[in-house]
Amino acid sequence: MQFEVLTLFPELFPGAVAHGVTGRALSSGVVGLTLHNLRDYTHDRHRQVDDVPYGGGAGMVLKPEPIFEAVRARQGSGPVILLSPQGELFNQRIARELAQQPDLYLICGRYEGVDDRVASHLVDRELSIGDYVLTGGELAALVVIDAVSRLIPGVLGAQASPLDESFAEKLLEYPHYTRPPVFEGHAVPDVLLSGHHAEIERWRRQQAEARTKRRRPDLLS
Ligand SMILES: C[S@@+](CC[C@H](N)C(=O)[O-])C[C@H]1O[C@@H](n2cnc3c(N)ncnc32)[C@H](O)[C@@H]1O
Known part of the structure; x- marks a missing residue:
């Protein structure tokens, strides 16, 4: 399973998944993790990824162009997922479904969120890890990576373990x-x-x- 993550903070990865069984899966290559810095898909001098919201209001919104460009440049063919508190609630059934895929592309939002054209015209699904608001999608992406990775054959010691849980x-x-x-x-x-x-x-x-x-x-x- 290959994970690709689009984030403004690549330094937050591999974070919690660098240890234990997921850490071993990463170092043995059973699971791969590629990080993309959203700023690398900007073309202006300031590498601007956000802008003020149309209609006014507090905070900044992530612009669509760098996100569309990053996703269009990817190698994989698996689902593109936007981490969002407004998404479908992530659970073990979804983790099992995602573990069947060859690769997943995870987009981490920040600030007030992401221009809605990303959700409506780019991604395959939106996932939330719970009914609360995080500062960014990185922790949510790590949760998805951890829960999905441990279902990949060979990641847990005993093949049967996830069936018992x-x-x-x-x-x-x-x-x-x-x-x-x-x-x-x-x-x-x-x-x-x-x-x-x-x-x-x-x-x-x-x-x-x-x-x-x-x-x-x-x-x-
Ligand atoms: C501060 S939040 C934006 C919240 C948005 N203004 C709202 O009220 O729905 C910034 C980013 O954190 C991530 N995020 C926050 N809570 C999340 C959750 N429960 N599940 C998944 N991602 C979450 C998303 O990527 C989101 O774009």
Whole structure:
């Protein structure tokens, strides 16, 4: 999987994805990350990427020309995605869908946002990572890169791991415990120490269902 990111702050990458399993995927080449500085697609002396909003109002808006030019210069053929608080809410289903693509092109907005012609005439989809407003799209792009990368075969240690996790089956995952068996008076559930694999499986399924019902009933509907 190849990720390309268009940003005013390439120095924010690879950031959090440079470590752990995603870091190994980047250094082994299973995942590739190419950064494009939006200013490199400007042609004026000041390398201007933003301008005042038509109609007035506070803040600056990212201009369409450098963004269109950058996207038109790309090599890949996968979806072009604008990170935006107004986009479709990113979730595990979308991460799985995106992990099937050969490459993704992620556009990070800044300031008041991006000239709307980018959303309406250039990108394939807009993704939001949650109902809050970030300063820029870079953290959102890193979230997408992390969530998608770990679904690429070979990125996680065991092939089966992503199949077991929360959201894989519209369920939150069952609770995990490790040693010691008793910590500050709190014991690990007996069944997990029993060695009965079928019972452990049944207990985990029950826990996952009960937990989902209690914490995220929306997933079950
Ligand atoms: C300050 S925000 C612009 C918010 C815009 N004025 C609005 O109210 O919808 C600047 C940039 O941060 C990114 N961003 C902010 N919140 C985001 C979110 N929840 N998900 C994805 N990207 C986000 C987008 O790229 C956006 O263009």
